[in-house]
Amino acid sequence: MPYGSFRDFLTKAEGEGQLVRIKEKVSLEPDIRAAACVAAKVPGGPILLFEQIQGYKDKQIAMNVHGSWKNHALMLDLPKETNLKVQFHELAERWDRYPVPPKRVGDAPLKEVIIDKNPSLFRELPLFRVNPMDGGFYLSKACVVSRDPENLENQNVGIYRLQVKDHDRMGIQASAHHDLSVHLRKAEELNMPLRVAIAVSNDPVTSLVASTPLKYNEDEYAMMGAIRGEPTEVIVSEKGNLDLPAGAELIIEGEIIPRQRFVEGPFAEYTGYYSTSMIQAEIKVDLISRRRDPIIFENLYTGLPWSEIDYMMALNTSIALFKQMKAEFPEIEAINSMYTHGYCTIISTKVRFGGFAKTLGCRLLSTPHGILYPKLIILVDEDIDPFDLQQVIWAITVRFRPERDLIIIPNAPGSTLDPAHSVRGLTTKIIIDATKPVFPDIPLADASIVEIPRKTDVWMEKILKIMKGEV
């Protein structure tokens, strides 16, 4: 059964031993960040639920909801031990159910309390500084909903970092290549504010899809339905006709002020480095709706990888690239784009002819995500599991010939958050073709690969039984 709300998922996780309740009173800084940093590194990577926050009554904080493969498997309603490649192919299969349109409902707990006079983000949420040199208190996992001002059918749900600056003001980072920026550009060309609604504390599939690089015309809610296996329930916003995920804890409504930018940042990003301060867009908040207290505020810790963000933006990014490329090249077996939001991407493929893998490496760079992020692209044969780095490195060591198989692309577009740039927004990309050369390429000098001995499967079963004491 898919989860209808954030709370439903917490209940499931607790039943599976994946939720730790912290009952002692904690400080907003530095307790939450320190505990959340550790949560993704302790065995099992449990969710943390802080029940008592210094200075607030009736506010709680949840961290590390996506922060382990176990939590990720539970999100997909799979057994928590499900391995990564199986999760990848399960997600790939569900992706093909798209579109499963959302279902509008008339009422939801997030409408229990409506504050439309002097809303205060600080009063309603236990905000905290995620990392010490962040420029303020951030919502790092909230889902922002907006519509294309010229084509109201086009609605976007995405996660963008939000810096809460005042009771009713928040900065928003909208990079030029993001869908939200397309909406904002059109509104600003017309000198109109852009209406937005921000959903805080969502069921995990909502956040997963909101952080997936879908195409501009693809509907995130219809993809959530595909992944969940049934329509996602949405409820209309108080202003602006935006669809809100009905299972959220709290909704912030407001508008992006047109044609003005304000100091924002820095913020510790998925790279494990702080971004710089820039002037960015700002939202004027005019309404907050929410469940009755206690509100559970879900936020994301971003720090030295691996942290929760690395788990959340892992398989969804990989699947998006896989589907976009496999449509043209059915030889592709799997894509692993999990490292630093895809800065390193590994493609496993059958090879149609000599040089074929290099073509795939170049094609990756013209997918919506591939335009910017990947800068270390590794191609391996179909016998290599791209999620198993031992196998990938083995393939590079024995199949990669640098003088023939290395492509370097200088001055290519890159993420502005990449600390290794020479000019911000430009990078050098490399493609490493570690597939076996096939005709008309020159074959490997000694191509007699060792085969796995027969009956290994029989012996695997025997040994496991002995270990479990069944024999």
Place this chain on the structure above:
Amino acid sequence: MICPRCDYVQAYKFFEAPTDKSWEVYRCPRCNFNWRSTEEEEVIDPKLYHPKFKLSERQIEAMAPKPPIPPLRKAQEGKR
């Protein structure tokens, strides 16, 4: 109140802990920095704030907009 990050002198308190007033939150209207009175000294003391993260007025004035602000559309655009 002095902003720990940009040293602007007109920063001000705008919120305090709802239940027990155990902390206060401050805001700088120039660089949009916020801080809580109970945070580490390196975050809230202007003298101890990391020099690499300090912001001057000149740096703020030189910041590039993200995303860029597009030109306004003309009323008659496309109707020549």
